[in-house]
Amino acid sequence: MITAADVNAAFREGHGFVIRKNMPNRVHLLATVLSNGGGGEMTEVDQPPPGVDLSRPSPARLYDYYLGGRNNFQVDRDAAAMIMKVVPELRDIAWANRGFHQRSARWIAERGVRQFIDIGGGLSTVGNTHEVVHKVLPDARVAYLDNDPMVLAHARSLTNLTANTRVIPADARYPDDVLQDPELCGLIDFSEPVGFLMTAVLTFATGGDPWRLLARYLAALASGSYLALSHMTADNKPPLAVRAFLDVYGNTIRSGCFCSKEEVERCFDGLELVAPYVGATPALCYAGEWGAEDPALADSEGSRWLWCGVARRP
Numbered sequence: 001m002i003t004a005a006d007v008n009a010a011f012r013e014g015h016g017f018v019i020r021k022n023m024p025n026r027v028h029l030l031a032t033v034l035s036n037g038g039g040g041e042m043t044e045v046d047q048p049p050p051g052v053d054l055s056r057p058s059p060a061r062l063y064d065y066y067l068g069g070r071n072n073f074q075v076d077r078d079a080a081a082m083i084m085k086v087v088p089e090l091r092d093i094a095w096a097n098r099g100f101h102q103r104s105a106r107w108i109a110e111r112g113v114r115q116f117i118d119i120g121g122g123l124s125t126v127g128n129t130h131e132v133v134h135k136v137l138p139d140a141r142v143a144y145l146d147n148d149p150m151v152l153a154h155a156r157s158l159t160n161l162t163a164n165t166r167v168i169p170a171d172a173r174y175p176d177d178v179l180q181d182p183e184l185c186g187l188i189d190f191s192e193p194v195g196f197l198m199t200a201v202l203t204f205a206t207g208g209d210p211w212r213l214l215a216r217y218l219a220a221l222a223s224g225s226y227l228a229l230s231h232m233t234a235d236n237k238p239p240l241a242v243r244a245f246l247d248v249y250g251n252t253i254r255s256g257c258f259c260s261k262e263e264v265e266r267c268f269d270g271l272e273l274v275a276p277y278v279g280a281t282p283a284l285c286y287a288g289e290w291g292a293e294d295p296a297l298a299d300s301e302g303s304r305w306l307w308c309g310v311a312r313r314p
């Protein structure tokens, strides 16, 4: 049995896990597994890292489960199963969103933007933002912000974080606090363009008015910055399927909302939308289509649960 104390023992200050010779075997195993890519069979951890609430699922752990990660617990998998009964394309939704996140981050880096704020960055998977943008600009700076304790605990296991990458605890609903965070301000130069990534986050962090929240963030960004945003939609979706999401995200987590295409378009007010793929006119599109070589092929059932767009701040 691995306990919370074991998990704590496996953590060290900063990033990564300590692997010591005199560790109890179970702690050694845990530290080894986690340091090898962060996860291992989290089902074997009968207690979560400190601060992680197992009385209900969390958006970060649910999303991790959809993407095939191991940083989730039975409560998350049970909740996911409830949705999957009526939304069999659930994993496809997550991958469509993740693909948009990666392609848009890369595209923004290709425009020469050297610093990124990834709001609601989530639990790390393969192809994290810093890995994607560092392929284009190896010295790009990336700040991941999230308010889920599991994300923050897991971040300590990441061995590939560089000096230019930070994982910062922050609640996106409070932009004034976020924008003054000393760690964020130490990494990001707000007088220079920023790639501002807000993918599948506003759903949880609106506080009821996503436009006002976004406007506050965008006002802090320099001209030439880019917003990449995706948002769940109930447009053209069966009511039963929408209900399944709301039952899990709305009641259990007490958050979560869907936006229509028009409502997501309003998030880009005052910005210059870019064309989502070659041959398209500047507009929103479904998540899978953005940046796709063959948008028709990428237009899957899952993709159609998310409107997305990328826009430049003039």
Ligand SMILES: C[S@@+](CC[C@H](N)C(=O)[O-])C[C@H]1O[C@@H](n2cnc3c(N)ncnc32)[C@H](O)[C@@H]1O
Binding pocket: 059, 060, 063, 097, 098, 101, 119, 120, 121, 122, 123, 145, 146, 147, 148, 151, 170, 171, 172, 173, 198, 199, 200, 201, 204, 205
């Ligand atoms: C569905 S995941 C999306 C992860 C990532 N942005 C992506 O698109 O691949 C939503 C993330 O938003 C985070 N989140 C939810 N509410 C938040 C808040 N108020 N402040 C910061 N992060 C939040 C969750 O913890 C989770 O990691």
